Amino acid sequence: MQLRENSRVCIIGGGPAGCFAAMHLLDLAREASVRIDVRIFDPRFAREDRGIIGCKGCAGIVSANALQAIESLGIHIPPSVIQETIEEYRVHILGQVIRLTQPRPGRTILSVYRGSGPRAHHGEPIASFDAFLLAEARARGAVYVPERVRAVEWNGAPAVRTDSGVHTADFLVLAAGVNSNPVMDPFFEYTPPAAEIMAQDEIRKPEGWPPHTVAAFFGDPKGLVFGVLVPKKEYLNVSLLGHGMGPDPIREFFQAQKEPVSQYLPSPPESCCGCGPRVPLHAAPRLFGDRWVAVGDAAVARLYKDGIYSAFITSQGAMAAAFRNGISASSFEAGYAPLARRIAGDNQYGELLFGVTNAIIKSARLTAAFLYSLHVDEQRPPEKKILARLIWGMLTGDESYRDLFRMSFQPSELAGLGREALRRQWRMARRG
Ligand SMILES: Cc1cc2nc3c(=O)[nH]c(=O)nc-3n(C[C@H](O)[C@H](O)[C@H](O)COP(=O)(O)OP(=O)(O)OC[C@H]3O[C@@H](n4cnc5c(N)ncnc54)[C@H](O)[C@@H]3O)c2cc1C
CATH class of the missing domain: 3.50.50.60 (FAD/NAD(P)-binding domain)
Structure with missing residues (x-):
């Protein structure tokens, strides 16, 4: 055949x-x-519908791997489709914030809209990443049947x-x-494939939002694996991933993460869209x-x-x-x-x-040890960082889970990090 x-x-x-x-x-x-x-x-592409009809619920982060792959087809995402280039993740874990930047320089990450923008968006429809890909497929000779x-x-x-x-x-x-x-x-x-329902919304981006930055949150509410606020020009995408989240996950998230979120959003955010898309869990x-x-x-x-x-x-x-x-x-x-x-x-x-990450977060002692190791890790030279690369890779998809697992559970690397953490603690204790 x-x-x-x-x-x-x-x-x-x-x-x-x-x-x-x-x-x-x-x-x-x-x-x-x-x-x-x-x-x-x-x-889906017959009309430029805003909101969920024209969209595919997605945080819309195009990873460095995806970007390189797309470019290998000889196509370049036009500036009108790019909502933001992402340079930093601010990770909030139990009252602490860790600032992570791309551990491998030169690799770009973008945010895009998969549809024509949030339901509450007025004015011109926002340029859609999926519509751009469809136009490229049609330019190569595919026929679109709406x-x-x-x-x-x-x-x-x-x-x-x-x-x-x-x-x-x-x-x-x-x-x-x-x-x-x-x-x-x-x-x-x-x-x-077996799939689970996640939660999404769009809210207005406040004036003082740190440029090119995604905010990520671990911890509560119950069932959350992690949540992100992804900048997209005048909006922020709210994307929650988890297992068995409650009936109103977005509201529960903003309640549970009130304190760290208030650093960015002075008043409670107003929903501009909202959906419950599924992610496949297995093949x-x-x-x-x-x-x-x-x-x-x-x-x-x-x-x-x-x-x-x-x-x-x-x-x-x-x-x-x-x-x-x-x-x-x-x-x-x-x-x-x-x-x-x-x-x-x-x-x-x-x-x-x-x-493992969620088990650590559930234990105050393990979280404290983890955060301490992370601060030590932050001060190491780029090629020696383990935890920063691990969290960056988990949140962005920049490296395979297998590589991240092997890297983080390599006894020699962990022992090195542990030794350094102990040395610093000892020095701090001596100072005072
Ligand atoms: C909350 C959440 C956040 C995510 N964030 C990210 C992220 O930041 N970055 C990332 O890379 N991935 C992310 N993903 C995953 C990503 O959205 C999907 O993996 C990706 O969209 C899969 O592409 P696909 O083409 O296989 O399926 P889809 O994107 O789902 O496309 C399927 C298409 O099929 C069409 N269709 C369905 N049924 C029919 C039918 N009967 N007849 C005709 N057409 C039909 C639909 O209209 C749709 O256009 C996220 C997913 C979720 C749920």
Whole structure:
């Protein structure tokens, strides 16, 4: 089973995974001088809707890895789409603030809007990152079909049903994320990844907001893994990630984090949008079959962070396997499954890291020891920093969870940090 001249590829979903899949496939086809018919189905871009209709609930941080990957396609995010370049994270843990800057100089992080801006936004719609990617996919030859896919059936090949008709595909790419009703017929044996609801809002950015800075919060309320306030020109995105958060997580967050938040926001913030998007927690049990493959969130994504980059690499891996080895299940097993397993395996390290961080925060003694080590770590030369790099990597997706885990649990590194912490404590005790 191979893609040939005039093969039709139907992509369900025009988010990052769907657009990257289209771009990878069309680039591979052009290199091989083969013409293929690529169609992206998604109702979301038919109008420039503000608020949740035109959006995909997301903090909208484009990591350094994602940025480099996007540039490798020969595209550059235009200034109108960039809301802010991020240079610093201020991490609030139980009354302490730790200021972290990019530990690896030269790596840029951006914030963008995935839709056309918050519901309460007036004036011109804000330039959308997803709409920009879709325009790039169309410029390479993809056809945009502004319709919702109602079902995918099997008629000897995948058949995509929308309200206006049926499109039979030689090859189907499922890039529908985890926030809509499943469409795949039971024949495909596809079930979406287990996912959990998170919380988001947009609020007005106060005048004195520190430039190029994300504020991150660990600790309360119950269930919070971490929360961030991400600057986007005149707004701040509020993004809460957690397990089993309460019924009104945004309100509970602002109550629980009143003190650190008041350093930035003089009065209680007014909601300008608000949604409860889902994040996948695990990989989908089945990611491919003959003539179909799932990519992005619909397949597997990095836990909590950097889903845009996961969308890029899963699309790249799956489309390379499809184009070079063929569109059978065995081709994806050989060419795509190892990548998906690697991401799922990496997430297990992520779960461990977030689990340990939250266990530390629950114990006052461990938190005090951790914060002390962090202050010691802050004063070390950039190449020797462990904890700063660990927290930066966990919050930004800049490094794999596996690398962060190995780095932070290397006995020699930890012993070095511990020795330094003890030396400083001893010196301080002698001084007074
Ligand atoms: C609270 C939160 C914060 C996050 N913050 C970040 C962050 O800062 N940085 C980051 O990189 N990632 C972040 N993520 C993860 C990121 O949003 C996702 O990993 C990423 O959007 C996945 O891209 P995707 O294309 O696979 O899916 P989506 O972006 O979900 O795109 C799926 C597309 O499919 C379309 N669709 C669905 N069903 C159908 C259908 N039946 N017919 C046609 N079209 C359909 C939808 O309209 C949508 O456009 C965050 C996620 C959450 C929940």
